[in-house]
Amino acid sequence: MASEDYGEMNGEDMCEYLKEKGLEGADTFKEKPVIKLSELDDDFLTKMGIDQPEDRQNILDSILRIWPAALKVFNDPIHGHMELHPLLVKIIDTPQFQRLRYIKQLGAGYFVYPGASHNRFEHSIGVGYLAGELVKALKEKQQDLNINKRDILCVQIAGLCHDLGHGPFSHMFDQMLILKATNQDPPCPLGEKMKTWKHEDASVKMFNLLVESTEDLKGMMRAYGLKEPEDLDFIKEMIKPPEAKDKSSPQYKCHPEKSFLYEIVANERNGIDVDKFDYFARDSYHLGIKNNFDHGRFIKFARVCEVDGQKHICTRDKEVNNLYDLFNTRHSLHRRAYQHNVVKIIEHMIAEAFLKADEHIEIKGSGGEMFTLSTAITDMEAYTKLTDCVFYEILNSTEKDGEDHLREAREILTNIVKRKHYTCLGEIKPEGIPSKEEISQLRKDLTAALPLPREGAQADGLTKEDFVVLPVTLDYGEKGKDPIDSMHFYNKNSPTKAFKIKREVASSFRQEDLSEMIIMVYSKRIDPKSLRDARKQLEQWIEGRNDKLQDAVWKNCLVTVF
Template identity: 60%
Template sequence: MNSKVFNDPIHGTILLHPLLVKIIDTPHFQRLRYIKQLGGCYFVYPGASHNRFEHSIGVAHLAGKLVKALQSKQTELNITERDVLCVQIAGLCHDLGHGPFSHLFETFIHKTSPEWKHETASKEMFDDMVEHNGIQEIMMEHELVLPIDMTFIKEMIKGLSPDGLPPVGRPDKRFLYDIVANKRNGIDVDKFDYLARDAHYLGIKGGFDHLRFIQFARVCRVDTIQQICTRDKEVDNLYDLFHLRYLLHRRAYQHKVNKIIESMILEAFEKADEHIQIKVSETETIPLHEVINNMDAYTKLTDDVFGQILNSPKVELAEAQKILKMIVHRQHYKFLGETKVTEAMQSEMMKKNDVEVRFL
C-alpha cells in the first residue's frame, strides 16, 4: 500500500518496499542528493551530474532482483522475506558514509585517520539514522528482528572478508554477503549499478548485461562454502563487466584533468581544514577532519562545502579560496607527464610511502 515507484533512467520503473521509502525520506539519506557520484569528474564531463542518491536506490533495486531470483529458483536455500528486506536495506544504505566529492573526501581523511573508510561511516550513519528517525519501530512493524538484523545489514554494508571472522547476522547464508559488497571477487550489484550509471552519464558505451547475470546466477557449494556462481557460458559477459570498468577508469576516473582538479580540491580542503567549522550544536563547531567522529555534523557535510569555502569572508581561508577560484576560472595545475609503473617501482614506492599510486 505504501510502496513507492521511482522512474530511473538506468533501470526504468523501480518499486520499493515501504520501509525503504521511510529510509529514503530521512535527512541522512536525502543528504546523498548533494554528493556527486564521480566527485571532480563533473568538472570534466558535463553529463556526470548524477549523485549518490540515485545510485543507492539503483543498488537497492538490483539487490532485491538478485536475492529474489535466488529465492524463487532455489527454494532449498530458505531465503526468507526478512532476508530479502535486509539485503535491500544494505544496498540502499551502503553509501551513506560518503563525504563531499565521494572518494576524494576519503583521501582527505586518510591524512589524519589512515584506517578510516567510508563503509565505517556508512555503518555509523545507518545507526544514527535508525535511532533519530523512528526507523527501529518501523523495522519491527515489518517483522525484522532486532538487533540481529541490524547487525546483518551492517555486515553486508562492510562486506565479508573471505579470510575474516564468520558472520553473525546470517552465518548459515554466507552467500547473501556476496550481493551488495562482494569482497571475494568484486562481482556485486554495487558495481552493476555504478558501471551502468556512470557509463550512461559519461556517454561511454559498455556491453555488460547485469540482468543476464542475475538470470543465470545460482548458489553453489565451493570448497565447503556456499557462493553465488554463474554459468560457464557467462564468462564473456563478465569480461564485458571488467572491460567496462577498465574503460571508465581510463577515460574518466583517472582522466588527467579530473585527477588535477581533485588534487586541487584536496589541497584546498587541507588548507581550509581548521578554519571551516561544521556546526555540531548551538554553541559548538568542529573542524572539517573531525566530522567523521560526529554523525550529526557529518549529516550536514556535502559537496556544498566547496561553495562555503569559496564564498566565506574569513581571511584565514584566503589560500584555500585562491585554489578553488583557479578551478572556477579553469586555471588548472599543469599536467607534466605519466609513466607505466612496473612491479619493482610499485614495491619501492609503497615502501617509501611518499607517492600515491593508483591502479586500474
C-alpha cells in the same frame, strides 16, 4: 498495494510500540498472537474493547505511520520504473539519506565530463533496487535456500544504505583529504584513527544514527517483520563485511548459513556485486562511455552452489565472457574517467583547498560540539551536514573581522572554476607495480630532481613545491589478479555442481597485464615559460634516470611528455 502479510505484528510488539507513543489501549493487544495491519480499522478496535473514539483514532493514525500500504515507484533512467518497499521509502526520506543528493557520484569528474552530474542518492536507490531483484531471483529459482521476507528486506536496506558514509566529492574525501590530513605536519589530532578510516565505517555509523533518530522507523521495521538487534546487525555486516585473511572463506557472524547473501551488495570474494552493476551502468550512461556488461543477464543466470562448505553465488559457464566484459568496463572507466589526468589533479586541488580550510570550517555536531572538515568523521550529526556544498562555502567566503583565513583555499577553488588547474607535464609508466616504498622514494627523487637547473643554464626559479606527483593504478579490482579466478560456474546439466574456468579456456584474447601503474607529474605554475622549462627538465631527468638506474622497475619505464 503491499500484500497483507507484509504488514503483520505480534501482540507484544504492537503493545510495546503503542506504549512508546503513550497511547491508551496498548495492553489490549498483548495477548494477540498476530495482528494484520491491513485489518485494523475502527470496527476492529471497537470489538477489541477500545471504547473511546479518540483513542481508536490515535491508534489508527500511529499504525498508518508505520504501515503505508502502497509501494512507491521511482522512474530511473538506468533501471526504468523501480518499485520500492515502503520501509525503503521511509529510509530514503531521512536527512541522512537525503544528504546523498548533494554528493557527486564521480567527485571531480563533473569538472571534466559535463554529463557526470549524478549523485550518490540515485546510485544508492539503484543498488537497493538491484539487491532486491537479485535476492528475489534466487528465492524464486531455489526454494531450498529458505530465503525469507526478512532476508530480502535486510539485503535491500544494506544496498540502499551502503554509501551513507561518503564524504564530499565521494572518494576524494577518504582517498585524498583524510590521507593528507593524516600525513600533514603538525599531524591531525585524530592521529592513527584516520589512517584506517574508510567510508564504509561511516556508513555503518550513519545507519545507526538514521535508525535511532528517525521517528517510527523501528516500529515500522517491526511491522514488516524485522527483529532488533539481529537484523540490524546483519544489515551492517553486509554494508561492511568482516575482514578475512582468506577471501574464499570469510567468517560471518550473523548468518553464516546464508553466506551467499553477503555477496549481493559488497562482494569481498570476487567483487561481482550489485554495487558495481549499478555504478558501471549509471556512470557509463552519464559519461557517454559504452558499457558492454549486461547485469540483467547475470541476475537471470545466478544460482547458489555449495563450495568448500559455504554457499556462493555462481553463474552459467557460458556467462564467463559477460563477466570479463564487467571487468573490462571497470578498467575502461578507470582509464578514461575515474583516473583521467585532469580529474585527478582537480581532486588533488580540492583536497589541498579543503586541508587549508580544515581548521577554519566549523560544523556543529552532537551535544553542540564543534568539528572541522576532517574531524567530522567522528561525529555523525556533524558528518550529516558535510557535503559537496562546502566547496561553495569556501568559494564564496569573504574576509571577516579583518581576517581572511580561507583566502588560500578560496584562491585554489577559484582557479578550478576558472579552469586554471595545475597542468600535467607527462606520465611515467614503470615496469610492473612498484612497492609503496619505491613510490615514496620516486616522489622524493622526482620533486628533488625536477627543479634543478641544467648545467650551463640559468636557474628558472622552480622549486619542488611547484610539482605534484600522483600515482594511479589501473587493474581489474584484484590488484593484479584475475577476478574470474575467484568466481565459480555451473553447467546446465549439473546446476548444483560448481567449478572454476581457467583463463586460457575462456579465451586466448585477454589482456595479460591485469595491473599497471601510471605516475602523473604536474606543474603548479602554468605560465608558458615555466611549463616549457618544466617539460625540458622532466625529459632530461628521465634520460639521466634510465641510464643510471639498474632497478628493473624504473630502468625501462615508459615516459610520455605532453
